[in-house]
Amino acid sequence: MFKEFEISTEEHYQLINITDKLQDIVRKGKIKNGLVSIFVPHTTAAVLVTEDETGLKQDWLKILERIVSNFDFAHNRCDNNGASHILAGLVGPSKTFIVRDNGIILGTWQQIFLAEFDGPRKREIFIKIVSD
Amino acid sequence: MFKEFEISTEEHYQLINITDKLQDIVRKGKIKNGLVSIFVPHTTAAVLVTEDETGLKQDWLKILERIVSNFDFAHNRCDNNGASHILAGLVGPSKTFIVRDNGIILGTWQQIFLAEFDGPRKREIFIKIVSD
Amino acid sequence: MFKEFEISTEEHYQLINITDKLQDIVRKGKIKNGLVSIFVPHTTAAVLVTEDETGLKQDWLKILERIVSNFDFAHNRCDNNGASHILAGLVGPSKTFIVRDNGIILGTWQQIFLAEFDGPRKREIFIKIVSD
Numbered sequence: 585m586f587k588e589f590e591i592s593t594e595e596h597y598q599l600i601n602i603t604d605k606l607q608d609i610v611r612k613g614k615i616k617n618g619l620v621s622i623f624v625p626h627t628t629a630a631v632l633v634t635e636d637e638t639g640l641k642q643d644w645l646k647i648l649e650r651i652v653s654n655f656d657f658a659h660n661r662c663d664n665n666g667a668s669h670i671l672a673g674l675v676g677p678s679k680t681f682i683v684r685d686n687g688i689i690l691g692t693w694q695q696i697f698l699a700e701f702d703g704p705r706k707r708e709i710f711i712k713i714v715s716d
Numbered sequence: 717m718f719k720e721f722e723i724s725t726e727e728h729y730q731l732i733n734i735t736d737k738l739q740d741i742v743r744k745g746k747i748k749n750g751l752v753s754i755f756v757p758h759t760t761a762a763v764l765v766t767e768d769e770t771g772l773k774q775d776w777l778k779i780l781e782r783i784v785s786n787f788d789f790a791h792n793r794c795d796n797n798g799a800s801h802i803l804a805g806l807v808g809p810s811k812t813f814i815v816r817d818n819g820i821i822l823g824t825w826q827q828i829f830l831a832e833f834d835g836p837r838k839r840e841i842f843i844k845i846v847s848d
Numbered sequence: 849m850f851k852e853f854e855i856s857t858e859e860h861y862q863l864i865n866i867t868d869k870l871q872d873i874v875r876k877g878k879i880k881n882g883l884v885s886i887f888v889p890h891t892t893a894a895v896l897v898t899e900d901e902t903g904l905k906q907d908w909l910k911i912l913e914r915i916v917s918n919f920d921f922a923h924n925r926c927d928n929n930g931a932s933h934i935l936a937g938l939v940g941p942s943k944t945f946i947v948r949d950n951g952i953i954l955g956t957w958q959q960i961f962l963a964e965f966d967g968p969r970k971r972e973i974f975i976k977i978v979s980d
Binding site: 617618619632633634635637638639640642643644646647650651674675676679680681682684689690691692693694714715716 | 717718747750751753755756757758759783784787789790791792793794798801802804805806808809810812840842844845846847
Binding site: 659713 | 908943
């Protein structure tokens with residue numbers, strides 16, 4: 585099963601919780617048990633799993649920004665978004681989850697986020713489930 | 717095939733080699749060839765692949781701690797484990813491996829670790845194999 | 849479907865674009881739709897997704913080097929490649945992609961790289977596709 589949807593981001597760096605949307609797609613699908621891959625076809629956005637707490641989301645963006653701070657990006661002479669590429673690549677363009685009884689298995693505090701690192705933009709999210 | 721097991725961690729930050737346990741589960745399973753996803757349903761623990769060498773395991777924990785050092789976590793006003801969440805999210809809650817002839821394919825030095833970032837705690841590890 | 853190929857790296861730290869080779873293997877395979885895992889059986893090499901732009905590739909290697917700089921690696925008293933292990937583990941030994949119509953789905957700027965962190969060496973790349 586393959587599905588896709590779009591999301592519009594609003595900030596330059598932003599974490600958007602897409603868990604409900606993903607669970608809804610998986611619940612309506614025909615595959616009850618298997619693996620699901622959530623994939624963004626972008627080099628300046630990523631998929632992150634963390635808790636949905638306001639302070640923590642701020643911490644995430646600030647810590648990531650610090651990793652790429654005070655750096656003279658060669659890529660910025662080409663496009664002015666070198667830091668965006670590095671952070672998207674570090675967090676990664678996809679995450680794989682287990683599907684059980686028509687839902688993505690998540691821990692109590694786990695939520696799935698689209699991580700925007702070069703917004704605001706329109707982003708695509710792809711969902712692929714394979715059954716066991 | 718879906719399996720799960722529990723592990724008790726002993727330190728605040730700790731790497732625990734779970735390779736033998738995982739290989740044992742895969743060997744006893746009915747799926748000979750496919751993909752396996754190792755998933756922890758936690759936001760302050762992760763799955764890491766690296767060599768099992770005492771010095772290297774110390775290096776891992778110290779380098780990770782340095783990434784989140786000298787930072788005033790907003791999340792710490794809520795729970796006192798902001799750094800734990802960031803490190804778990806950076807390392808990631810799951811890794812996907814290839815299953816061949818009833819075993820997980822690993823390189824000579826590759827071992828699979830549960831990475832504890834907010835222990836000691838009881839942690840769950842989920843294993844899902846899909847066949848090709 | 850399982851396939852493997854070898855690649856010879858030339859530098860100590862290097863990003864090598866393996867997208868064309870991977871797409872060629874997937875196109876010639878019998879599985880039209882599913883998930884594909886690209887896995888390197890090494891602890892000092894990894895799989896990275898980013899844009900193929902000269903400046904950006906330099907930025908990647910310099911930023912990663914900075915994360916592990918000025919650190920006294922305990923592992924270096926064993927093997928002199930502590931930093932190589934940390935960077936390989938952070939970037940990760942595998943990435944999972946969606947296969948559709950006999951090709952790996954990638955965004956306009958997404959390319960798949962073997963990330964060498966302890967070259968020059970001969971490296972193996974494993975490809976496993978499971979169908980839906």
